[in-house]
Amino acid sequence: MTVHQPTIASEPFSSLALSALPSPCYVIDEAKIEANLKILEQVQQASGAKILLALKAFSMFSIAPLVMKYLQGVAASGLNEATLGKEEFKGEVHTYVAAIRPHEFNALLNVSDHLIFNSVNQWHNYRDRALAYQNTSNTKIQFGVRINPEHSESDTPLYDPCAPCSRMGIRLEDFQQLNINGISGLHFHTLCEQEFAPLARTLDAVEKNFGETLHKLEWVNFGGGHHITREGYDLQGLIERITAFQQKYTVQVYLEPGEAIALDAGVLVTEVLDTLHNTMDLAIVDVSATCHMPDVLEMPYRPRLTGSGAPNEKPHTYRLGGPSCLAGDIIGDYSFDSPLQVGQRLMFEDMAIYTMVKNSTFNGINLPAIVLWNSQSQAMKIIKEFGYQDFKQRLS
Ligand SMILES: Cc1ncc(COP(=O)(O)O)c(C=O)c1O
Known part of the structure; x- marks a missing residue:
């Protein structure tokens, strides 16, 4: 639910050693x-x-x-x-x-x-x-x-x-x-x-x-x-x-x-997996809007990215998209001082709130059970039901 979009970096995270981290990861x-x-x-x-x-x-x-x-x-x-x-x-x-x-x-x-x-x-x-x-x-x-x-x-x-x-x-x-x-x-x-x-x-x-x-x-x-x-x-x-x-x-x-x-207490670190061109420069990163920051698509909003500018503000503008097959898994358009490199780490800001909770089970609402049924024989098997432990284990 992050609406505000100042472009300044979250100061404390500027000293974070991105290359030492697993990617993607939330850092709180x-x-x-x-x-x-x-x-x-x-x-x-x-x-x-x-x-x-x-x-x-x-x-x-x-x-x-x-x-x-x-x-x-x-x-x-x-x-x-x-x-x-x-x-x-x-x-x-x-x-x-x-x-x-x-x-x-x-x-x-x-x-x-x-x-x-x-x-x-x-x-x-x-x-x-x-x-x-x-x-x-x-x-x-x-x-x-x-x-x-x-x-x-x-x-x-x-x-x-x-x-x-x-x-x-x-x-x-x-x-x-x-x-x-x-x-x-x-x-x-x-x-x-x-x-x-x-x-x-x-x-x-x-x-x-x-x-x-x-x-x-x-x-x-x-x-x-x-x-x-x-x-x-x-x-x-x-x-x-x-x-x-x-x-x-x-x-x-x-x-x-x-x-x-x-507020402003977490970032989501990601790595550039590929760069390509279709009418404009594109980059695929290892975080996904739909999987890791669904508010980007629901709200929708463009999360702040440390060191980047608005499209065309800096010399190199890219559209950043996630690794999923969803065509609309697009995080936003950002500009950079230099071309993006495969393997380069980037950092989305203000990512502690409504992110981890949305990619576990939001509000703690259990996932639906999964049932296998045969429409001819009417045989039915409850394969899996989800409960508190499933919810808790996806948090930290
Ligand atoms: C009933 C209720 N209480 C508290 C909150 C927390 O709101 P926020 O995280 O915006 O402070 C919400 C958010 O949707 C809510 O629905």
């Missing part, structure tokens, strides 16, 4: 991650908000101890991420699921501290079981619902949960049907890579429409999409608004950014 700078975490810690301390890492953006659990030095826990999109959060991060686990798979409900209760329901139906279907579990278990699990503030701030419909016909969250008109008994918090998520002002406008909409309910709650989760660690973010504005919000409604505010934790 733990010093940059820690610098980001320290900014988030300042926000927590000054505002009283609790900040969680949204695993959907960055779920590198090998650095969980570093993350948990500063943050309170994780935001999970389903059972696999919640289990990973519980097992590896060991802090609070806040799970929001767009639609619960019935056979996973008990397990979700076991691993979550907050479980957030997406619709009136979902809450009403599971409410009795949820409250029975809350009364009998030793956990302090709390339940919430996601609201749709019907206030759009994103220019990209793909990333706008408040777009018309959105399936994300409960709109005010449906909220009236909700049995609020047993609900201790509200969650909303409306932003994508945004500054404080869009959050402030979203909060105005939330307060206007749900203000009465807010007074009855214990917590409000402002979701993700806050680019808090980006240079120039209005930290003071954020801190003041959270402080005022918490005082006005006597609630605990949570933020669950993903990108902000690993």
Whole structure:
């Protein structure tokens, strides 16, 4: 979900010894991650908000101890991420699921501290079981619902949960049907890579429409999409608004950014495999947009490449494409000071977020099982089913 496209190189990576690395590879700078975490810690301390890492953006659990030095826990999109959060991060686990798979409900209760329901139906279907579990278990699990503030701030419909016909969250008109008994918090998520002002406008909409309910709650989760660690973010504005919000409604505010934790903290190293010419100069590299950075095609956007310029800005312009058979596996057009050489290493920037997670299983959503069936005999064999271990083993 990387929208911003400044062409300057990520400074710390300029000293990276590219030739010593396997190619392709993601390289994550733990010093940059820690610098980001320290900014988030300042926000927590000054505002009283609790900040969680949204695993959907960055779920590198090998650095969980570093993350948990500063943050309170994780935001999970389903059972696999919640289990990973519980097992590896060991802090609070806040799970929001767009639609619960019935056979996973008990397990979700076991691993979550907050479980957030997406619709009136979902809450009403599971409410009795949820409250029975809350009364009998030793956990302090709390339940919430996601609201749709019907206030759009994103220019990209793909990333706008408040777009018309959105399936994300409960709109005010449906909220009236909700049995609020047993609900201790509200969650909303409306932003994508945004500054404080869009959050402030979203909060105005939330307060206007749900203000009465807010007074009855214990917590409000402002979701993700806050680019808090980006240079120039209005930290003071954020801190003041959270402080005022918490005082006005006597609630605990949570933020669950993903990108902000690993912003500009990773690169994707690639090698030139071949150069060729068809109307223009082309190069095939050993990373693939479709396999390794699908947002390039989904968004679409052109990732920053260290040392390169816009097309024709420098003397040698190439179209970089991946090694896959997909004709459209094209990363973008870039210009260079000298012709590209086979074996040369290149470095795509800001690649820690929404990359590794998208080429494992995004949101922790299991891959479909694979079944062999014979249409004549009706014989059927389940060849393979995927679960938590498959998800976890593709991460690090
Ligand atoms: C519910 C929810 N929370 C948190 C996030 C994390 O957002 P970001 O990584 O943009 O901060 C997302 C992203 O899509 C989300 O859908």
